[in-house]
Amino acid sequence: MKALLLTEGSSSIGHGHITRCLSLYQAFETLGHEPFLLVAGDSSVESLLKDKNHRIFDWHKNWKTLIEKIEDYNVVVVDSYLASEEFYQEISKRVKRKLYIDDYKRIDYPSGIVLNGGVYAYELAYPQKMGLKYLLGPRYIPLRSAFWKVKRRNIRQKAKRILITFGGDDSKNMTPKVLKSLREHFKDLEFLVVVGKGFRNIEEISALADKQVNLFEGLSAEGMRELMLLADIAISAGGQTTYELARVGTPAVLVAVAENQLLNCKGWHNIGFAFYAGWWEDKDIIEKVITHTESIMDYKVREKMAKVGKKTVDGKGALRVVKELTKD
CATH class of the missing domain: 3.40.50.11190 (Rossmann fold)
Structure with a gap:
């Protein structure tokens, strides 16, 4: 057909x-x-x-x-x-x-x-x-077909890496704000930062790159899948990416950057796969991202959230x- x-x-x-x-x-x-x-x-x-x-x-x-x-x-x-x-x-x-x-x-x-x-x-x-x-x-x-079959996730006792992904454009400029704050708060963690083709803030993000921060641009679906598997926790916008994160079992903290993401963010929060930190313009959004990230650091919490995600999306x-x- x-x-x-x-x-x-x-x-x-x-x-x-x-x-x-x-x-x-x-x-x-x-x-x-x-x-x-x-x-x-x-x-x-x-x-x-x-x-x-x-x-x-x-x-x-x-x-x-x-x-x-x-x-x-x-x-x-x-x-x-x-x-x-x-x-x-x-x-x-x-x-x-x-x-x-x-x-x-x-x-x-x-x-x-x-x-x-x-x-x-x-x-x-x-x-x-x-x-x-x-x-x-x-x-x-x-x-995407890269997520049809996914290898078994290894859940580490101690979290080592945080993935930051805000879509293909990051129109609300959340990536540098989140990265700067988390890097200062979690000094012993590695950050995997996804930069999309539509980003207009690449210079600002690149200025934050160092041995603790790795930038990834132009990733294929397969590359994105492997990055999600490598990360212990994800900080993400609330759109389509959340289903890919659930598929590979990467627990997430979600920030709604568009109105059409609100139901999605709250839905994932309610079933226990992700924490919804709030609307991108909230005055305390960064503080909530940090607080929820600290909660997911617990091995048992990550293990439970990963199971919920993988059970929900096959x-x-x-x-x-x-x-x-x-x-x-």
């Missing part, structure tokens, strides 16, 4: 949607289908799409032209916060197999399949409608979704 994946991403809005769609792209390929990515984005997304069949195109502004060609595809996936309800209606009328990725019950979706792989998905009480099916919860969360979500979409 030919599958069209429509999404968006840029240095200003981040790359989470693209990462999810790449996960489904890999699942389509693995199961013998022909995926194509159409991305409304800027130059910051090009490295993510390397070696993938794709086009950078502002389909939001040109969707009526796109609709005329939509019937060339057997399957259409839409992962967007910007697409209009009218657009979804047109997709629903013209394509038999359609999937809408949702995070917070954004619109009244037409017939098709709605995917919300969030740990909080069942709490949203989606409306039951004729012709509308739901795939809800982490069982269906799409992860990595097979993308394959389950594609099988559901393409079954007869």
Whole structure:
């Protein structure tokens, strides 16, 4: 089958949607289908799409032209916060197999399949409608193929490394703030700091690098997986990365840097995989990050949190979704 994946991403809005769609792209390929990515984005997304069949195109502004060609595809996936309800209606009328990725019950979706792989998905009480099916919860969360199979984690008695990752752009400039404070507080720990292509604060972060601080830029999915396994604790934004952390069992302290991350952060906190430190603008956010990090230093706490994460996310979500979409 030919599958069209429509999404968006840029240095200003981040790359989470693209990462999810790449996960489904890999699942389509693995199961013998022909995926194509159409991305409304800027130059910051090009490295993510390397070696993938794709086009950078502002389909939001040109969707009526796109609709005329939509019937060339057997399957259409839409992962967007910007697409209009009218657009979804047109997709629903013209394509038999359609999937809408949702995070917070954004619109009244037409017939098709709605995917919300969030740990909080069942709490949203989606409306039951004729012709509308739901795939809800982490069982269906799409992860990149590097996270489909993960080696066993070694939980050290004493924590040695902290991973700091705030997405592909760190638009709220959290990385240097968190790194500077944690480095001063935990003087005997090593810091693994992920720098994304969309970062505008690389010079500020690089100035903090020393034998205690290691920077990693342009990581592949496999590289990110190995870094997560190497770390004992992660300080992270509250988006898609949290599911990869759960998959490898890296306990986390989460900071919400966008409103669409709030449910996710609180959901992980409630089930016991992560501590939610708060909203990025909170006056005491750094103090809370430090306090929660100190709590996770305890071996028993890390062991328990790691088990919760790995039990919640098994990595097979993308394959389950594609099988559901393409079954007869």
